[in-house]
Amino acid sequence: MSSPPPSPSPAKWFKALRRTRLGEPCLKTYPLECVDLLKRSRIAFQAGRTLKEGFRLAQLEAVVQMLEEHECGFVDALGRDLHKPKFETVVSELILVKNEALHANNNLKKWMQPQYVERNLSTTLDECLMVSEPLGVVFIMGNWCSPVQTCLVPLVGAIAAGNCAIISPSEYTAHTAELLHRLIPFYLDNECFHVILAGVNDLPEVVELRFDHVFFTGNRKEGSRIARAAACTLTPVTLILGGKNPCYVDQHCDIAITAQRIAWARFHNAGQSLVAPDYILCHTDIQARLVQALKCYLIEFYGSDPRESRSYGRMVNLEIFNRTRDMLWRSGKVAVGGQVIEAEKYIAPTILTEVVESDPIMQQDVFGPVVPVLTVNNMDEAIVFINKQEKPLCVYAFSKNNEVISRLMSETSSGSFCSNDSVLQSLMVALPFGGVGASGMGSYHGRYSFDTFSHRKSCLLRGTRFECVTYLRYPPYEDRNLSLMSWACTLSQRSQGWCQIL
Structure with a gap:
């Protein structure tokens, strides 16, 4: 194996460092630059640079170090992009990524080990195993709702699995994108990991450059374009897509706790979330109490x-602001909130009632601080309503009745399910998170991120013994040999595992 590419020269490091300190703006990455970065990454991967456990551990530790040393920088960038409070940035962005990196660091040795499978009579003297090998160079596209964690959590999985990666943060959160573009070259290997600054419309063109895997977080429309571009080169994709996440509130629930948890999940980050409850289905008898509790x-x-709160954010840009405002004005009746200030991209936390299924807010994904409340007469009605829609990324159910929870979980289909709380199932390192149907394909977090960015290669390591049995498979084909093999298959059906005498 050839030696790995040399590290960047000190002069290059100093030049990059000076640019970061002076705050020089990062320019858009053009297709020819992407081609060059992809070529460099391929050379580094083919040289075996990412294969060793020590290299992967060092890169994972560097991710944690970057987040710890530049916490203030990330807080400032997300404050500029989303008016995001420090608490939300640290808890839902930085700590989440650090947890993923530390979990991968602690478990990497186990994940990298071959997995042996059960032997049978014909493989008693052989080895049957699966080896996780890295895919190569992967492309990770982040989302503006959570611009740090949607870039770096998948990156942790790609690093752990031994890949090179090119990351594209969302152009909507420009300050965060520029910060990642500046910092990552200081902490991660300069030949294996790169950040590009590309617009939404440029991404399909970048995808067509042919990566070994594409990981995209975003809305369905953009995800569909990415999937079509990847299909041209038969590139596998993981899509984490938004959707209308239903939240059923049963009449047998703790109204206060339910309202508190829904309000936190829906209006966190000014409602800009892929996983927050998108609409509430509640029993007719409790609607007034639930709305009042939410208001409180x-x-x-x-x-x-x-507007005066330091704990409340703003819309990311005027496009998202206008779309959310228009849905708000054309749907139902405002029960709480409703105030908008275009100059500040501000939309007050808003609760809508008297919403019908045909209203605009029920026809589109909501990336803003607006939650419609619809009523149903019973749980059966709620299940029918949920199942009429596209499969969502998340389903939420609030009830003290375990049978209600069980039915909602088993009789609806979604990427994830959570009872008596919201969002947390999408943050847990031990649980896979991803969509189904229209809400995406594939999953990640923890070991599942490692598997997403690995190929599980089946390996059979055989010797030359047992030829006294395997000769039955060779021509010329004899009826006697076929009878013996059929008999062996019959035994296999009874005792499991005798038929593989080939």
Whole structure:
């Protein structure tokens, strides 16, 4: 194996460092630059640079170090992009990524070991195993709702699995994208890991450059374009897509706790989330109490004027602001909130009632601080309503009745399910997270990220013994040999594993 490419010269490091300190803006990455970065990554991968456990561990530790040493920088960037409070940035972005990196670091040795499978009579003297090998160079596209974690959590999996990676943060969160573009060259290997700054419309063109895997987080429309571009080169994809996540509230629930948890999940990050409850289906008898409880918690969280609250964010740009405002104005009746200020990209936490299925807010994904409340007469009605829609990324159910929870979990289909809380199932390192149907394909987090960016190669290591049995498979084909093999297959059906005498 050839020696790995040399590290960047000190002069290059100093030049990059000076640019970071002076705050020089990062320019858009053009297709020819992407071709060059992909070529460099391929050379590094083919040289075996990422294969050793020590290299992977060092890169994972560097991710943690970067987040710890530049916490203030990330807080500032997300504050500029989303008016995101420090608490939300640290807890839902930085700590989440660090947990993933530390978990991968602690378990990497076990994940990299071959997995042996059960032997049978014909493989008693052989070895049957699966080896996880890296895919190569992968392309990771982040989302503006959670611009740090949607870039770096998949990156942790790609590093752990031994891949090179090119990362594309969302152009909507420009300050965060530029920060990642500047910092990553200091902490991660300069030949294996790169950040590009590309627009949404440029991404399909980049995907067509032919990566070994594409990981995309975003909305369905953009995800569909990415999937079509990847299909041209038969590139496998993981798609984590938004959807209308239903939240059923049963009449037998703790209204106060339910309202508190829904309000936190829906209005966190000013409602800009792929996993927050998108609409509420509640029993007719409790609608008024639920809306009142939600209103009380909004006041407790953000005060009487959320615009003045340091805990409340803003819309990422005017495009998303206008789309959310238009849906708000054309749907149902405002029960709480409804105030908008275009100059500040501000939309108050808003609860809508008297919403019908044909309203615009029920026809599109909501990436903003607006939650419609619809009523149903019973759980059966709620299940029918949920199953009429496309399969969502998440389904939520609030009830004290375990039978209600069990039915919602088993009689609806979604990427994930959570009872009596929201969002947390999408953050846990031990649980796979991903979509199904229209909400995406594939999953990640923890070991599942490692598997997503690995190929599990089946390996049979045989010797030359047992030829006294395997000769039965060779021509010329004799009826006697066929009878013996058929008899062996019959035994196999009874005792499991005798038929593989080939």
